[in-house]
Amino acid sequence: VCWLAPEQTAGKQKPYMYTQGQAVLNRSFFPCFDTPSVKFTYSATVKVPEGFTAVMSATSWEKQKDNTFVFKMSQPIPSYLIALVVGDIVSADVGPRSRVWAEPCLIEAAKKEYDGVIEEFLVVGEKLFGPYVWGRYDILFMPPSFPFGGMENPCLTFVTPCLLAGDRSLVDVVIHEISHSWFGNLVTNASWGEFWLNEGFTMYAQRRISTEVYGLPYTCLEAATGRALLRQHMDTTGEDHPLNKLRVVIEPGINPDDTYNETPYEKGYCFVSYLAHLVGDQSKFDAFLQAYVNRFKFQSITADDTLAFFLEYFPELKKKGVDSIPGFEFDRWLNTPGWPPYLPDLSPGQQLMEPAEELAELWAADGLNMEAIEAVDIMGWRTYQLVYFLDQVLQKSPLPEGNVERLSKMYPKISKAQNAELRLRWCQIVLKNNLEAEYSKVKDFLHSQGKQKYTLPLYRAMWGGSEATRALAMETFSATAPQLHVNVQNYVKKILGLQ
Incomplete structure (x- = not known):
């Protein structure tokens, strides 16, 4: 249960509270079997002070x-998907079965960004x-101190306000x-040991929809x-x-959150x-999904259930013994650590990666070939192509003297972006x-949000850098600490050697 002081919200006027149940935290909110193996329906009555609104992950509310x-x-849902928010929040319709919720100062931006998209x-x-x-x-845009990207509470997804880029580039x-x-x-x-x-x-489904x-x-x-993150x-x-x-042994007394990774x-x-x-x-596999x-809806299952169903659905594959092909055994996938034995073919992405790689090469050169650089128009590039370009530039950094200043001037779309992925x-x-x-842009970005994925890498970079960047880290943290989630505060303290 997270209690936010007014300065941790976007409006800075009123306090705010929200719950975060995943993985085993809802036991501090209500008595429950706090395991994903048990599902149940629920009802709740919540009385809040005047000027506040309550919302929950529920199919109906009045x-x-x-x-x-x-x-x-x-x-029926598992305990970790029950969520409550109380704050100064309002809503706006963005589709026939969707609305956005946010603090009043963010609602217009949220409506504009997500209208028709969901x-x-x-x-x-x-x-x-x-x-x-x-x-x-529905989507609820959380206060800037919300440390995660999103939380899939049913009927009411919680997301970071960082998704409000102003140009739909992160929808x-x-x-x-x-x-x-x-x-x-x-x-x-x-069980959380089979979080995959x-x-x-979900990653597979996301990429099917995206395709x-x-x-x-x-x-x-x-x-x-x-x-690359993996x-x-x-x-x-x-x-x-x-x-x-993929199958992690979580010993008794270990917090499943401590096993969280890519x-x-x-x-x-x-x-x-x-x-x-x-x-x-593809169409046969889509039909399988x-x-x-349909077979396992409203149930909690193990990897063994999933794989047994797969082999039952495709008897010809079962007959072939696909579960025990040397090097690709299902058992090896689940129980052997390390790099995946099989990688899907991502070569169709090359047509977007190559121009980004070539442009990064040009910017990393000693004498800049401005003619070649100006011949590349990045205005039509979408977020991940720009991200890929910047990742390449970062790998090649530090660049020769003066190049980054010129890059900054040449591409205000990047250096003045509101898109959080580009800002990071x-x-x-x-x-x-x-x-x-x-350096002021680093400070501004860290003042504007507290998402863990953006905050920690920047503190690590500052602390691993020069005297000046270490001073910047200390100064920024002392100014922003009160608006950060307590876990993020502690992670930053660790990076800065303050604990």
Whole structure:
């Protein structure tokens, strides 16, 4: 249960509270079997002070007199998906079964950014995976101190306000949370040790929807950035780290949150892609996914259930013994740590990656070839192509003297972006190149939000840099600490050697 002081909200006027149940935290909110293996319906009556509104992850709600709200969830869900928010929040319709919720100062931006978008994603999801069973799909834009990207609470996804880029350049991020409506919320991992059943299938579903909406090249490019994150994670921990298995042993007394990493997402995605590769026909595998959801909806299952159903659904593959092909055994996928034995082909993304790689090469050169640089028009590039370009520039940094200043002037679309993914990369480039003239952008970005994924890498970069960037880190942290989530505060203190 998170209690926010007014300065931790966007409006800075009133306090705010929200709950975050995943993985095993709702036991501090209400008595429950706090395990994903048990599902139940619930109802709740919440009385709040005047001037506040309560919302929950429920299929129906009504406001009664005395500022009392009554909620009912008519579908069985595990404890971690029950969520409550109380704050100064308002809503606006953005589709036939969707509205956005936010603090009053953000509601216009949220409506403008998401109007009509959610329904398009839901319709594609239904076409691929079967009916959307939760009734409404609302999105709640959380206060800036919310440390996560999104939380897929049914009927009411919580997301970071960082998704409000002002130009719809990050709307596709909600495809992941929408995909959880089938994988995770409807068919759920029975234990947190098999979290890949939630996240690997959701990554696969997200990329199927993205392929339908944005095409294969763009989806492959996004998947390539995911693969790079997995590579980075495994290089940091060592491939044979026990957390780099799909089936993780969580000992009694260990908090499942401490096992959280890229593996269940990206290695899980590779395993689901491998199953699709075994089938060899996308429409047949799509039909399997629908049958899988239909067979196990409202249940909590194990990987053994999933794989047994796969072999039962494709008896010809079972006959071939696909579960025990040397090097690709299902058992090896689940129980051996390390890099995925099979990687899906992302080569269709090359047509977007190559121009980005070539442009980064040009900017890393000693004498800038401005003619070649000006011949590349990046105005039509979407977020992940720009992200890929900036990741390449970051890898090549520090660049030769003066190059980053020129890059900044040439591409205000990047150096003055409101898109958080671009801002993160630009700040990392500024720090790696000691571009003191733009240190204020790092400070501004860290003042504007407290998402863990953006905050920690920047503090690590500052602390690993020069005297000046270390001073910047201390100064920024002392100014922003009160607006950060307590966990993020503690992580930053660790980086800065303050604890």
